[in-house]
Amino acid sequence: MPKIRHKSTNKAQFSFGTLSKIEALMSQGHSMISAAKAMNTPFSSLQKRLKKNNSSEPRLGRLPVFAxxxxxxxxxxxxxxxxxxxxxxxxxxxxxxxxxxxxxxxxxxxxxxxxxxxxxxxxxxxxxNSISVRKPKATSINRITTFSKEEVQLFYRLLVDLMNKYKFAPNNIYNRDETGISTVQVPGKILSPKGMKRVGSITSWERRKNITLLCGMSAVGGFVPPMFIFLRKGMTLQLEKDIPAGTIYKCSDNGWINEHLFFEWLQHFAMYTKPSSQAPVLLILDNHASHTSLMMYDFCKQNNTHMLSLPPHTSHRMQPLDFTFFGPLKAIYK
Structure with missing residues (x-):
């Protein structure tokens, strides 16, 4: 481990501001010795600094290897x-x-x-040099190359046009996204007796599987009850035990969203948000293939819901739910 050296001396206490005050006193006719005493600064240090015109902050210890x-x-x-x-x-x-x-x-x-x-x-x-050791987030080449200023500006131009045309209220602006939640939590550190060979922590399942969670949240913090998608052929009432009010549970062959399930969520969304011609709803979401079909378009048109897609491969930087909700949710769940 690096050594931690605590300062045990009163040397190098003066600063650039102190030197400026000393120079001001000397310009008023004070001698260097009297100005140094007035500002409680060592005369020899002051003399060296003024002689070499050195106004840098004082420091202790040896000089760095590199300039x-x-x-x-x-x-x-x-x-x-x-x-x-x-x-x-x-x-x-x-x-x-x-x-x-x-x-x-x-x-x-x-x-x-x-x-x-x-x-x-x-x-x-x-x-x-104001550098810190950080753990990077794995980012695909597609996301790196696609995330551009032009794509982002186009999204915001479309957003401004929609806002000017329909005058959405903040409580009618929604962001929708899905995420995968593992059935096996990652346990944190616990206390146990020394010498104990096996230390365990209870998890939900033995083998890791992902459950997809779909959420919709408004700009003022209102939310639509979520949808859970399980990797299985058919539902069982056991999975709906102690569920939050309004939550819906579905199944798919791979545990992920598809066009049919997204349409069911869209109907669920419209039932809770109740869009109308006087209070239309804006839904901001990613451009997954399951979101773009004629069936979705007709439903949204009939129900005063306007969908705006984020640019491709930019959800890691522009998806509000990723930053404000899913991140903290997964941290607490683990």
């Missing part, structure tokens, strides 16, 4: 690679730092046997 300019080149490269979904690991940076120092013939105290910088250097480098 600030060299570190900036390295940190800019790290940030750029992260922005294009090719981020580097801490080990890779430590090895790169060692190679960098060797090629530039910079004196260093890195581990020559492992040929990489130490963890102390890495911690200091990250702190100095």
């Amino acid at each position: 600030a300019v060299v570190e900036k080149v390295l940190s800019d490269r790290i940030k750029y690679l992260s922005s294009i979904f090719y981020g580097v690991t801490a080990i890779q940076i430590r090895k790169a730092a060692y190679q960098y120092a060797e090629e530039l013939k910079i004196s260093h105290n890195f581990d020559k046997s492992a040929k990489m910088a130490g963890r102390d250097w890495l911690d200091g480098f990250l702190k100095r």
Whole structure:
């Protein structure tokens, strides 16, 4: 583990603001010694700074291996690679730092046997350059290449046109999405006796299966009772035990949504939202194939429901339910 060094000295307490005040006192006729005493600043430190015109923040300890300019080149490269979904690991940076120092013939105290910088250097480098260690989310190439400024601007232009034309009330603007929930929860850490060989935690099922959950939520927080889709041929009353009011349960051969089940959910949605010509409803959803059919179009047209599709492969950045509801739901469920 890196060493944690607590500061045990009163040195380097002054700041750039203190130096500015000292210079102001000296411009008023005070000597350097009297100005240093007035601001409780060591005279020798002040003399060195004024002589070298050094206005940087004071610091303790030895200087970093790399100069600030060299570190900036390295940190800019790290940030750029992260922005294009090719981020580097801490080990890779430590090895790169060692190679960098060797090629530039910079004196260093890195581990020559492992040929990489130490963890102390890495911690200091990250702190100095506003970089943190993060766990990335797996993102497909389709999502990376399709998510573009033009696609997003087109979506918002269509949204503005619909809002101007139909004047949707906030409680009539809905986002709809589905997600898969595993039947086997991931248990967290628990307390158990030392030396105990087997430590278990109860889960719903023995083998992992996904259950699809369909939700619809309005801009003001109102929601339509959800739909659950199970991977099975037929329903059983046991699955509907203790269900929330209004929830509907369906089955499919693969446990996912299909055109028939989406139409059933759309009827369920219309029953709860009660759209009318005076209060039309806007439904924002992804562009899954099950959502685009003549049957859906006719139903929405007859029931004053207007559907707006998110651009393809952009739901990971633009789907409200993913960020505000499904994420916290899965975290609590686990």
